[in-house]
Amino acid sequence: xxxxxVDWDLARRRAASLVRPGPKVDRRxxxxxxDSIRAAAHRSPELVGEVTGLTEAAExxxxxxxxxxxxxxxxxxxxxxxxxxxxxxxxxxxxxxxARVAGEELGAVLSLLASRVLGQFDPFTPNPGGVGRLxxxxxxxxxxQRELALDAGDFHLWVCLHxxxxxxxxAAAPWLAEHLQTSMTELMTTLLREKxxxxxxxxxxxxxxxxxxxxxxxxxxxxxxxxxxxxxxEEEQEVMGRSVAVMSLLEGHADVVMDDVGPKVVPTVRRIRxxxxxxxxxxxxxxxxxxxxxxxxxxxAQYREGASFVRGVMERCGHEGLNAVWxxxxxxxxxxxxxxxxxxxxxxxx
Numbered sequence: 001x002x003x004x005x006v007d008w009d010l011a012r013r014r015a016a017s018l019v020r021p022g023p024k025v026d027r028r029x030x031x032x033x034x035d036s037i038r039a040a041a042h043r044s045p046e047l048v049g050e051v052t053g054l055t056e057a058a059e060x061x062x063x064x065x066x067x068x069x070x071x072x073x074x075x076x077x078x079x080x081x082x083x084x085x086x087x088x089x090x091x092x093x094x095x096x097x098x099a100r101v102a103g104e105e106l107g108a109v110l111s112l113l114a115s116r117v118l119g120q121f122d123p124f125t126p127n128p129g130g131v132g133r134l135x136x137x138x139x140x141x142x143x144x145q146r147e148l149a150l151d152a153g154d155f156h157l158w159v160c161l162h163x164x165x166x167x168x169x170x171a172a173a174p175w176l177a178e179h180l181q182t183s184m185t186e187l188m189t190t191l192l193r194e195k196x197x198x199x200x201x202x203x204x205x206x207x208x209x210x211x212x213x214x215x216x217x218x219x220x221x222x223x224x225x226x227x228x229x230x231x232x233x234e235e236e237q238e239v240m241g242r243s244v245a246v247m248s249l250l251e252g253h254a255d256v257v258m259d260d261v262g263p264k265v266v267p268t269v270r271r272i273r274x275x276x277x278x279x280x281x282x283x284x285x286x287x288x289x290x291x292x293x294x295x296x297x298x299x300x301a302q303y304r305e306g307a308s309f310v311r312g313v314m315e316r317c318g319h320e321g322l323n324a325v326w327x328x329x330x331x332x333x334x335x336x337x338x339x340x341x342x343x344x345x346x347x348x349x350x
Contacts, residue, residue, distance in 0.1 A: 007103030008083050014107025015075035019114045022071060022139025023146065030138075033152075034068045037136050040156040041066040044164035051260050052165075053319055054172050054326075061167035064131035071114040074137045078110055081125045085181055115140060118159050121166035123177040132170055132177070134163050148275040154268045161261055165254035173326035183243045245335040249325065252306020256314075305338055312341030317349060324348050 025033065042062070049058025069077070118140050123132035136159065145155050170176050263269050313322045325331050325348075337344040 004099050005102060006083075006106060007099045008079060010100060010103035011107040011110070012076055012079055014104055015079070015110040015114065016072045018108060018111035019071045019075060020111075022115075023143050025142065033138055033142055036152060036156050037068050037138060037141060037160065038066060040153070040160040041068075041134055041136065041164065043157065044160040045168065047261050047265060048161060048165050048168050048257055051257050051319070052168065052323065054168055054323060057168050057172035057326075060131070060171040061164060064134055064167055065127060066134045066136070068136050068138050071137060071139055074117060074120075074135065075107075075110040075114045077122070077125070077135060078120075079106070081122055082106075084126070085124055085184060115143075118144065119163040121163050121170070123166075123170040124181060132167060134160075134167060136160065136163070144276075148272075150272055150275065151268045154266045155272055158258055158266055158269060158272050161258040161266075162254045165257045166250060169250055169253065169326065172323070175329060176326070179329050179332075180243070180246065183246070241335045245338050246332055248306035248338050249309065249333055250306070252304075252308070252310045253322075255307045256310045309333060309338045309341045309344070313345055316342065316345045321345070321349060 045058045045062035048061075049055040052058075067073075067077075114137070117137055119134070119136040121132055121134050125133065127133055141156065141159060144150070145152055259269060259273060261269070266272070310322060325333070331348050333341075333344045337347070
């Protein structure tokens with residue numbers, strides 16, 4: 001009998017036990033928050049379609065389900081997604097108790113992220129109708145809204161514009177979900193193949209002091225963060241680089257579109273963006289260490305480098321020219337092209 005690589009049930013219980021409670025609200029406030037987020041989610045696809053010119057894809061994206069959930073449910077949903085994506089491809093644990101350790105670690109990481117993620121588009125988990133699902137974590141949206149003193153309606157729409165842009169991307173490129181799943185499976189298979197665990201642990205111990213001092217150097221979208229860079233071989237980093245280039249495109253494109261909808265629709269968009277960029281950078285010691293360990297500095301680099309790529313392409317050939325990226329996998333940018341949008345335009349458009 002094949003032993004599972006991860007104790008998925010333990011991961012779910014650990015995440016639920018560790019996740020921090022959200023801001024306090026009464027029933028009326030909770031209902032108003034959920035209604036406002038749902039309204040924003042349903043309004044967003046049409047606006048995204050107008051900005052990108054991908055109106056048919058926007059109509060398909062609008063048919064996807066919307067879930068406004070709490071932090072434990074977000075962690076549970078991501079466990080379902082990971083299990084669907086990777087459960088059959090992960091190798092059996094090499095040591096007794098390996099699945100339990102993996103479950104503990106995965107649950108702990110998800111409990112931390114569950115208090116930070118605002119929204120997420122999941123194109124992988126099966127659901128009726130075959131369209132991806134949009135998830136918005138209501139307590140986190142409310143926390144940021146209060147922390148930054150943002151206009152509630154504008155902020156809810158701004159968040160949903162980002163996530164519904166992801167829905168449009170996968171609707172415009174029906175092959176994209178399978179392409180990403182294949183890349184992720186390849187990456188996980190590479191990372192989890194039999195290898196001296198001691199080498200990885202020594203790499204982590206070596207980089208940890210630099211992380212704590214904040215001297216591990218600037219993150220880039222291709223680096224994967226200090227934690228990953230410490231334990232990956234050159235071959236593994238190359239595999240990761242291809243995946244990260246695609247993620248940079250998706251995140252950067254969503255960031256550009258959510259802002260390009262403009263102040264006529266989101267009157268306080270510039271204030272939201274300015275406040276949010278400061279918040280993304282993080283502050284205290286714990287936040288800094290967490291971002292570096294989990295590669296969140298690299299995630300921030302994805303938004304910035306991906307957005308620079310998208311704007312660089314649009315300056316040369318408009319959004320219509322950029323939309324060629326959704327035509328086929330060969331049109332996706334490489335890591336080098338993310339940093340040089342002109343090279344992508346020359347290769348794809350001649």
